[in-house]
Amino acid sequence: EIVMTQSPATLSVSPGERATLSCRASQSVSSNLAWYQQKPGQAPRLLIYGASTRATDIPARFSGSGSETEFTLTISSLQSEDFAFYYCHQYNKWPPSFGQGTKVEIK
Amino acid sequence: EVQLLESGGGLVQPGGSLRLSCVASGFTFRNYALNWVRQAPGKGLEWVSSISPIGVSTYYADSVKGRFTISRDNSKNTVYLQMNSLRVEDTAVYYCAKSFVTEADAFDIWGQGTMVTVSS
Numbered sequence: 001e002i003v004m005t006q007s008p009a010t011l012s013v014s015p016g017e018r019a020t021l022s023c024r025a026s027q028s029v030s031s032n033l034a035w036y037q038q039k040p041g042q043a044p045r046l047l048i049y050g051a052s053t054r055a056t057d058i059p060a061r062f063s064g065s066g067s068e069t070e071f072t073l074t075i076s077s078l079q080s081e082d083f084a085f086y087y088c089h090q091y092n093k094w095p096p097s098f099g100q101g102t103k104v105e106i107k
Numbered sequence: 108e109v110q111l112l113e114s115g116g117g118l119v120q121p122g123g124s125l126r127l128s129c130v131a132s133g134f135t136f137r138n139y140a141l142n143w144v145r146q147a148p149g150k151g152l153e154w155v156s157s158i159s160p161i162g163v164s165t166y167y168a169d170s171v172k173g174r175f176t177i178s179r180d181n182s183k184n185t186v187y188l189q190m191n192s193l194r195v196e197d198t199a200v201y202y203c204a205k206s207f208v209t210e211a212d213a214f215d216i217w218g219q220g221t222m223v224t225v226s227s
Contacts, residue, residue, distance in 0.1 A: 034213035036152075043202055043220055044144075044152065049213035056215075087152055091211050095168055098152040 002026050002090050006099035012107040019075040021102045023088035028068045032092035035064055035073045038101075039084045047086075048073065078104070109133035109216050111203045116221030119193055123225070127188040129203030129218055137161065137181040140206035142214060143188050145199035145223075155201070157210045158186060166210060171197075193225045 003026040013019045023033070031051040036044040046055040048064035051071060061076040075082055083106055088099040115127040129141070143155040156177040157166045165177050176189040186203060200222050204214035 032211070036214075038152075043217040044214075045217070046213060046215050049207065049215070089152075089213065091213060094166060094211070096154045096157075096211070098154065101151045 001095055002029060002093055002097050004088055004090055004097050004099035006086075006088055006102045008102060009100070010103045010105060012105050013078050014107045015080060016077050017107075019078055019082075019104055021073040021075075021086055021104070023066075023071040023073070023099050025069045025071075025090055027093075029090040029092035031067050032090060033064075033066070033071050034089045034091065035062075036087045036089065037082075037084050038087065044087065075104075109205075111205060111216055111218035113201065113203050113218045113221040116201065116223045118224045118226065120227050121193060121195055121225055123193050124189070124191045125193065125223060127190065127201055127203075127221060127223070129186045129188075131184045131186075131205070134205070134216075136184040139208060140210040140212065141177075141179060141186040142204045142206060142210075143177065143186075144202045144204050144214070144217075145197075146202070146220075147196075147199045150199075153199075156188060157206070159210050160208075164210060190223070193223075195225050197223060198225045199223060 005024045033051045035048040038044040052064045113129045142157045158177045174192045179186040200220040202220045203218040205216040206212040
């Protein structure tokens with residue numbers, strides 16, 4: 001099983017600042033990597049797939065990069081609605097696996 | 108509007124059974140793989156099971172293999188998760204999620220989830 005490790009566990013950021021979240025895979029997942037946003041009491045929402053392609057209706061301030069084992073989700077200027085949990089997900093190899101999540105909180 | 112709506116959750120004793128359902132609307136159901144993902148209280152996301160567009164191929168996490176069965180009825184736009192021999196550690200919100208296309212894919216649409224509590 002591919003283990004996905006996200007860092008940091010918690011990221012404290014002021015509104016308007018840039019946030020950088022990391023996700024590392026225990027072996028190569030090529031570009032088969034997705035990012036999701038989840039707010040309390042809600043279902044996850046797909047942000048990024050194929051490591052760098054924004055999903056439908058996702059604002060341009062969200063961007064993804066990386067390949068193989070190292071990936072980054074960048075939120076260029078945090079808005080109030082962006083404070084949430086973020087999960088990475090590899091779908092390159094069975095079983096699919098998620099990172100443990102990064103909480104982005106208001107500083 | 109593309110939508111997934113889960114039902115069937117509830118409180119069950121250890122060793123008991125439940126069947127979850129997920130009804131889809133707004134897309135051509137038979138063309139897409141479907142998945143179940145769960146989230147224990149206060150924890151992260153855990154993939155549970157997937158089924159191919161016409162139901163020929165199914166996949167399970169080791170933690171549920173032999174106890175859970177995924178199936179689908181394309182005439183009813185519905186995917187099911189039959190859960191037997193339930194354990195306390197199966198307590199979670201269970202989400203139905205649509206794959207972009209195939210089984211090995213990102214999950215582009217999620218339902219609102221249904222809570223399963225396993226407790227005596």
